[in-house]
Amino acid sequence: MVSRLKIEFSAIMDERTLHSRLKELHKSSFVWAMRCTVQDQSLAEDVLQTVYLKILEGKAVFKGGSTFKTWLFSVIRFTALDSLRANQIRLLRIKEYEEQVAEDHKPMAGEGEDLRNKLTALPLRQQQVLELRFFHAMTLKEIAQVLEISIGSVRQHYDRGKKRMRILLIDKS
């Protein structure tokens, strides 16, 4: 009886901790989901909801192999990929990005639009690496864990992304 109570209590505590940690990272998670869904706001919201559902149902379990944030971002990335595949727009969107016609996909008009276009002109992988590095303040090792690629590849995407971004900034200014 006591052990059962203990288990129930720890389960409640876990859910509470999980809830507060997810709440803490909610905005960052949304920004990351936006990046992974190629700036589709409604899809990003749906992805985030699905991620929370996976966590609630115990389909995605944090086992402590990495930081909580790294794990969460990895789950978001996989879920976004699945959603994109399910919506059959992934290839289309990526192709559009590769061809640098991101102008058609601007669901959020407003501040920083020009800067956003410059960033979205980069290949998706470079965008992801730069965002994880500069906005989410992750180390290259953590980025490698989230994207499931080697640190060498991360470094390559990072350097190329920075170089290309600088060129774009100079060109447009």
Added chain:
Amino acid sequence: MENDDKDLEKIIREIDEGVSRHAPPFEAVWNAAQERKLQHGKKRRFQWLAMAASLAILTVCIFLIYNHSDRISRIGKTQPLSEWRSPTDVLLDYPSSFSLHVIKSSPTDALLRVGKLDITDGQEDS
């Protein structure tokens, strides 16, 4: 070079902070996820019930089919057409299986009374 990195960091931060302002409230997303979890639970329960019901129906069907074929084979064993014998044949083979009393009470008694059929011959001789 480091200065350039700082500039890039600033630009990317600016972009993503703009995006983060459009984030839906956490509680709304969390509650929607919990609602979906409940719905999934109901759906899963229904699926289990449907599966259990279909298994039960399948078991009953298999039992009925097996039972039916067994009955057919039993009928086939007891009365194959080639082995069919008329009641008269059975009477001739096993006359002692019927007592005289029974024979007398049968419709053929009328023949006995008329005297056209004498079945007591052997008995009286002995």
